Amino acid sequence: MEAHPDRTSHSPVWILRSCNHAFAHLCSGATFFNYFDSKEDAILGIRDFDVSAEELAEHARAVKSPDAVSAVVSALFYVIGPSITDTAAHQNRLETIRRFPELLSRQMVQMTKMTGQLTGTVQLILSTDPRWRDAADPASAEVMLGLCFSAIRVAVREWIGAGSIGSTQDLEERTLALIRQLTERIA
Numbered sequence: 001m002e003a004h005p006d007r008t009s010h011s012p013v014w015i016l017r018s019c020n021h022a023f024a025h026l027c028s029g030a031t032f033f034n035y036f037d038s039k040e041d042a043i044l045g046i047r048d049f050d051v052s053a054e055e056l057a058e059h060a061r062a063v064k065s066p067d068a069v070s071a072v073v074s075a076l077f078y079v080i081g082p083s084i085t086d087t088a089a090h091q092n093r094l095e096t097i098r099r100f101p102e103l104l105s106r107q108m109v110q111m112t113k114m115t116g117q118l119t120g121t122v123q124l125i126l127s128t129d130p131r132w133r134d135a136a137d138p139a140s141a142e143v144m145l146g147l148c149f150s151a152i153r154v155a156v157r158e159w160i161g162a163g164s165i166g167s168t169q170d171l172e173e174r175t176l177a178l179i180r181q182l183t184e185r186i187a
Contacts, residue, residue: 040106043096054124068129072122072148073175077168079118080152118145151178 059078065071097103119141126144127136155174159166 038106040103041110043103068126068132069144069148069179070176071125071129072144073152073172073179075121075125076118076145076148076152077172077175079114115142115145147179147182148175151175151182154178 059075063071063074065074119138122141122145123136123138126132126141132140152171152175155171155178158174159171
């Protein structure tokens with residue numbers, strides 16, 4: 001006899017019901033929702049992005065980035081660096097999404113929310129660099145953000161392929177090198 005689909009350890013429904021039971025005994029619903037928007041976010045380990053544009057821009061100034069592109073990359077690593085270097089957590093999240101594709105929509109919602117907030121940060125960074133001041137509009141900021149995110153993704157993929165050897169600083173430097181190579185070819 002086949003197990004009921006809601007009662008297998010591979011079912012998102014079973015996982016959510018187990019979470020309900022565990023959370024009821026470990027913490028109140030109010031406490032839980034201080035940390036996660038939903039139970040699906042808890043399963044994926046997704047938390048709200050809680051760094052302000054001003055804090056990220058201040059971080060970029062504090063590290064004395066030589067230009068706007070370096071400042072944007074530095075700010076992105078400040079936000080997502082810990083999740084990148086924890087390759088086991090990243091792989092677990094990817095495996096969970098592979099097994100339960102219906103959870104992908106929660107990941108996409110969070111990424112869209114984060115992109116909106118980070119676009120404001122990029123605008124702020126661009127507005128402080130004399131070379132970019134005229135291009136500190138939302139469209140330019142979003143394109144800059146997309147370019148930097150893509151370069152980070154490529155650098156991380158290379159880093160994982162090489163056995164995750166090197167530091168976050170190495171990843172930042174590789175990211176900037178990828179951006180410079182591309183922009184030199186475009187120009």
